[in-house]
Amino acid sequence: MEYFDRHEGGERAIIVHLDIRQIQDPDDLSEFELLADSAGADRLALVTGSRSKPDAKYFVGSGKVEEIAELVREHDADIVLFNHSLSPSQERNIERLVQCRVLDRTGLILDIFAQRARTYEGKLQVELAQLNHLSTRLVRGWTHLERQRGGIGLRGPGETQLETDRRLLQARVNQLKTRLDKVKQTRAQGRARRQKSDVPTISLVGYTNSGKSTLFNRLVDENIYAADQLFATLDPTLRRLDWQGVGRVVLVDTVGFVRHLPHELVESFHATLEETLEADLLLHVIDSSSEDMHEQIQAVKDVLAEIDNDVPVLNVYNKIDLTGEPAHIGYASDGEPNRVYVSAQDNLGIEKLSLAVQQLLTGALTTFDLTLPYDAGQLKNTLYELGVILEESYDDTGHECLTIRLPSERLKQLLGQASLDPLDVLPLAQATLLMPVLEAFEQPDDDEPTMTETQERAFDEFNAP
Numbered sequence: 001m002e003y004f005d006r007h008e009g010g011e012r013a014i015i016v017h018l019d020i021r022q023i024q025d026p027d028d029l030s031e032f033e034l035l036a037d038s039a040g041a042d043r044l045a046l047v048t049g050s051r052s053k054p055d056a057k058y059f060v061g062s063g064k065v066e067e068i069a070e071l072v073r074e075h076d077a078d079i080v081l082f083n084h085s086l087s088p089s090q091e092r093n094i095e096r097l098v099q100c101r102v103l104d105r106t107g108l109i110l111d112i113f114a115q116r117a118r119t120y121e122g123k124l125q126v127e128l129a130q131l132n133h134l135s136t137r138l139v140r141g142w143t144h145l146e147r148q149r150g151g152i153g154l155r156g157p158g159e160t161q162l163e164t165d166r167r168l169l170q171a172r173v174n175q176l177k178t179r180l181d182k183v184k185q186t187r188a189q190g191r192a193r194r195q196k197s198d199v200p201t202i203s204l205v206g207y208t209n210s211g212k213s214t215l216f217n218r219l220v221d222e223n224i225y226a227a228d229q230l231f232a233t234l235d236p237t238l239r240r241l242d243w244q245g246v247g248r249v250v251l252v253d254t255v256g257f258v259r260h261l262p263h264e265l266v267e268s269f270h271a272t273l274e275e276t277l278e279a280d281l282l283l284h285v286i287d288s289s290s291e292d293m294h295e296q297i298q299a300v301k302d303v304l305a306e307i308d309n310d311v312p313v314l315n316v317y318n319k320i321d322l323t324g325e326p327a328h329i330g331y332a333s334d335g336e337p338n339r340v341y342v343s344a345q346d347n348l349g350i351e352k353l354s355l356a357v358q359q360l361l362t363g364a365l366t367t368f369d370l371t372l373p374y375d376a377g378q379l380k381n382t383l384y385e386l387g388v389i390l391e392e393s394y395d396d397t398g399h400e401c402l403t404i405r406l407p408s409e410r411l412k413q414l415l416g417q418a419s420l421d422p423l424d425v426l427p428l429a430q431a432t433l434l435m436p437v438l439e440a441f442e443q444p445d446d447d448e449p450t451m452t453e454t455q456e457r458a459f460d461e462f463n464a465p
Contacts, residue, residue, distance in 0.1 A: 013041040014071050017083040018060055019050040028292060031258075032083040032105065034209075039112050044075040058097075059090045069098040081108055106133060109258065124183070128176040131169055199240075200361055201250045201278065203311075205304070206285035207296035208256025211318040215285055215344035216253040244387035245358035245365075245406055252279065257303045281360055282313045283353075288341070289322035314356060315339040321346040329356050336360065363407035368430050370402045371395065376425075379418040408433045 013036060017029045029048075036043055047060075047068055055061045059082070060068070068080060079101045080094070086104040095102045103111070110133055113126045204212045220239040237253040282304075286297060297315075304313075320327060320343045327349025330339035337356035342349035359365060367390070372380060383389050383404055391403040404411070412434040415422055422431040 011040055011042050012044055012075065012078045014045050014047060014068060014075065014077045014080045015043055015083070016047045016060065016068060016080060018048070018054075018064075020054060020084075021050070021052050028295075029083060031292075032081075032108075035105075035108055035112065036081055039108055039115070041079070041081065044077055045071045047071065054084075057090065057093055059084060059086055059094070065094055065097050068094075072098045072100050079103055120183075124176055124180055128173065128180065131173050131176070135166070135169055135173070199248050199250055200246065200280040201252060202243075202281050202283060202357065203252040203254055203279040204283050204285055205254055205300060206256060206316075207287060207290075207300055208258050210256065210285045210287040210290075210296070211344050212256065212285045213253055215283075215316070215318060215342070216251065218344045218347060218350060220251055242385065242387070243357060243361075244354050246361050247386055249361075257300050279311050281357065282309070282311050283316050283357075284313050285316045285318050287319055288317040288325065289319040312360060314360060316353060317341045318344055320348060327352050359407075362410050365405050366408050366411075366430075366433065367403065367405045368411060369427055370404055371425050372400045372402065373420070373425070374399070376418060376420065379414060379420070382414060 015033065015036060017032065033043065047064065049060065049064055051061065058065045071077065072080065077100060080098055080103070082102065082104045084104060085106055086094070086102070091102050091104065110126070110130050114130065204216055206212050216237065216239075220241050239251050240248060241251055243249045284297075284300060286293060290296060315338060317325070317339060320341050325341050327341050327343070329337050329352050330341075332338040337359055340349060340353045340356045342353050344350075355365075380400070380402070383402065386406065388404045388406040389402055390405055393401050395401055412422070415425070415434070422434040426434070
């Protein structure tokens with residue numbers, strides 16, 4: 001049986017979307033149309049319908065396939081895009097009738113990723129995902145694949161061209177996996193250096209087109225590519241910045257997720273997604289203006305669950321300029337921030353986001369009145385670098401007085417590094433916050449005076465009801 005030769009490309013597209021009642025979580029049509037636009041397709045016609053379950057041979061049924069074929073001839077279309085996952089046999093059966101290339105949802109997403117890949121690693125990951133997807137579809141799509149190599153001295157059963165191509169494809173897959181393993185080792189070395197230098201990592205994750213790259217640009221004051229389209233960002237971008245109250249951090253902008261993200265992509269992009277797994281905090285950027293916000297949140301959670309993520313997550317509800325929601329921080333029952341409302345486009349609520357991240361990475365914030373000795377210049381410089389100084393003045397003796405806001409444990413650490421006693425630089429009530437609560441067995445004996453009179457007053461005040 002003869003089959004048509006596949007076209008090498010094409011942008012004139014027919015869109016097919018069915019309401020399958022058997023599928024509880026159907027793919028969204030408007031999102032698929034955005035996917036088609038992002039791939040550069042020129043949408044000529046839309047075919048819709050409804051079925052109780054997919055047809056085994058054509059997915060859409062023989063009558064609907066004839067309708068699609070008629071539209072292909074009428075519009076001289078190059079490709080038919082299905083907003084569904086097709087089996088290899090269904091894809092081939094439809095192609096045979098419509099006489100043009102057929103691409104399902106997975107294939108379309110892979111094509112977009114292929115267009116967006118810019119780095120060496122990104123191109124490797126996309127090619128691996130495409131080959132994994134193609135490996136199940138190397139069957140009778142091209143007529144030359146069924147011919148055996150022959151000739152004088154080479155006749156006989158031999159190896160068909162199809163088998164040869166499969167063998168070469170598998171060899172290329174193995175080669176790509178080897179190269180990605182080296183990339184994985186390089187990333188692991190980079191993470192190890194950051195962990196050794198005690199630099200926290202914050203990763204931006206979220207649904208595609210939720211505004212991650214716009215927020216990334218706002219935070220690092222750069223201009224990486226950001227656009228109102230799906231998968232505008234593919235390759236991860238890392239930048240160092242000084243986060244108020246935290247110090248030096250690494251911010252990572254990652255690839256966007258989508259509902260029913262092809263397993264081939266999750267598998268191939270595991271090296272990139274490991275940046276998410278090794279982060280100290282995830283900022284889940286959410287498009288709060290989307291009608292499908294809750295479905296998009298669940299899609300991101302599904303992908304994070306697939307890669308076994310257990311990193312703390314702060315939900316960042318973006319685009320409040322479109323919803324009218326005021327910029328504010330939301331807190332969980334334990335008092336920790338779990339959501340922030342911002343607008344990266346209009347620079348709203350960014351200071352709230354900085355405060356929430358500071359609390360999650362360093363602990364609850366407390367205001368302290370610090371009186372510095374004359375030789376504490378290094379401590380003052382550190383406090384300035386952290387951006388925690390609220391006010392500064394001088395007392396009657398010429399000592400510098402600072403009003404600062406940061407976690408008590410962090411201040412205790414800084415005072416220890418500067419060899420300063422909290423009782424010497426803080427009011428008595430504030431100094432008690434930095435003192436440990438002693439267990440009964442740690443309490444000194446009455447006849448063993450180990451504390452000064454000032455320290456005893458401090459502990460009495462600290463332990464008072």
